[in-house]
Amino acid sequence: MKREYRICSRCIMDTTDPDIEFDENGVCNHCRNYEQVAQETSVPYYEGGSKIIQDLVEKIKSEGKDKRYDCIIGVSGGVDSTFVALKVKELGLRPLAVHLDNGWNSELAVNNIEKTLRTLNIDLYTHVIDWEEFKNIQLAFLRASTTEAELPTDHAILAILYQAAIRQDIKYIIVGGNHSSEGILPISWAYGSKDWRFIKNILKRFSNIKINTWPYFSLLDYFYYVYIKKIKSVRILEYLSYDKNEAIKILEKKLCWKYYGGKHYESVYTRFFQGYILPQKFNIDKRKCHLSSLICAGQMTREEALIKMKDDTYPFDLQQADREYVIKKLGISESEFESIMNLPIKTFADYPNNYAFFMLSFSLLKFIRKYGIKLRSH
Numbered sequence: 001m002k003r004e005y006r007i008c009s010r011c012i013m014d015t016t017d018p019d020i021e022f023d024e025n026g027v028c029n030h031c032r033n034y035e036q037v038a039q040e041t042s043v044p045y046y047e048g049g050s051k052i053i054q055d056l057v058e059k060i061k062s063e064g065k066d067k068r069y070d071c072i073i074g075v076s077g078g079v080d081s082t083f084v085a086l087k088v089k090e091l092g093l094r095p096l097a098v099h100l101d102n103g104w105n106s107e108l109a110v111n112n113i114e115k116t117l118r119t120l121n122i123d124l125y126t127h128v129i130d131w132e133e134f135k136n137i138q139l140a141f142l143r144a145s146t147t148e149a150e151l152p153t154d155h156a157i158l159a160i161l162y163q164a165a166i167r168q169d170i171k172y173i174i175v176g177g178n179h180s181s182e183g184i185l186p187i188s189w190a191y192g193s194k195d196w197r198f199i200k201n202i203l204k205r206f207s208n209i210k211i212n213t214w215p216y217f218s219l220l221d222y223f224y225y226v227y228i229k230k231i232k233s234v235r236i237l238e239y240l241s242y243d244k245n246e247a248i249k250i251l252e253k254k255l256c257w258k259y260y261g262g263k264h265y266e267s268v269y270t271r272f273f274q275g276y277i278l279p280q281k282f283n284i285d286k287r288k289c290h291l292s293s294l295i296c297a298g299q300m301t302r303e304e305a306l307i308k309m310k311d312d313t314y315p316f317d318l319q320q321a322d323r324e325y326v327i328k329k330l331g332i333s334e335s336e337f338e339s340i341m342n343l344p345i346k347t348f349a350d351y352p353n354n355y356a357f358f359m360l361s362f363s364l365l366k367f368i369r370k371y372g373i374k375l376r377s378h
């Protein structure tokens with residue numbers, strides 16, 4: 001049954017998320033969840049965040065003192081990861097930057113990375129995926145007809161970060177993930193990038209490729225990285241009172257970095273997937289969750305967000321140019337692309353996955369943490 005259209009009274013999330021729920025004041029579950037997670041994960045800089053960072057930096061420095069690098073950072077040329085690079089250097093750490101070249105980087109992104117790393121004097125390791133291989137992986141995900149077409153990139157980025165940490169014997173990966181600008185994202189719009197069972201099944205069903213250069217990790221590998229090698233992923237921006245607009249200004253001033261016009265638009269494919277395929281095929285506009293996160297963080301008003309939503313996802317001419325470019329680069333015909341756009345819509349739940357397992361582990365970890373804290377306080 002089709003739901004009647006409704007939008008949250010506090011943010012701009014609406015019934016295009018099929019699972020959205022509203023309370024008696026018309027406030028959605030994402031707003032409520034945002035508050036709760038913010039309390040659990042983010043510590044404002046002047047209310048303890050600075051102390052957390054100071055302790056962390058000391059630990060990273062002492063554990064890495066005899067090594068060439070003491071931490072790993074990922075760089076995409078985007079705001080969050082560039083800001084992390086700047087902060088990590090300001091804190092006196094010695095990072096190795098890791099970058100994934102999946103063939104879709106915009107020129108602006110590449111320039112941003114080069115300028116940033118040169119200015120900050122950071123070494124770079126780039127992992128290049130064979131284009132024919134990656135093209136077939138991307139096509140498999142497009143043919144699976146779910147919203148997870150970016151998963152091959154997101155998963156590979158995680159893989160190269162962990163693999164670089166193992167190679168360099170480093171325990172810390174400092175990531176740009178942050179609740180303030182990314183806290184809201186419905187699961188039906190993008191399912192997790194660590195689910196190897198889901199990924200493996202899509203590839204088996206929609207391609208016959210042999211994986212050679214595409215980096216991946218299984219659930220067992222993930223346990224090995226996190227619980228045996230004890231590699232920690234640190235979300236440093238959670239302790240810096242991270243404000244995206246402020247960050248952009250700082251990067252432009254200190255690194256001559258240039259903005260590329262939308263969250264994750266540093267990649268042509270991401271820009272096209274988020275700004276064209278998702279809205280046209282799935283009726284999903286990811287700007288809604290990005291802007292809603294900023295509203296909940298107090299970095300934008302609801303009115304400002306609603307005005308922004310009146311614009312096209314990105315300029316129409318560029319959408320058309322990207323469409324032509326993507327079709328050509330993927331090596332498919334115009335009619336094949338149209339048939340992909342017209343495939344019946346599926347969700348990750350239509351394919352074998354580990355969702356139930358992840359949910360159970362997540363609840364269990366949460367319970368253990370809570371119980372552990374209680375034990376210590378007695």
Ligand SMILES: [Zn+2]
Binds near residue numbers: 009011013028029031
């Ligand atoms: Zn809301």
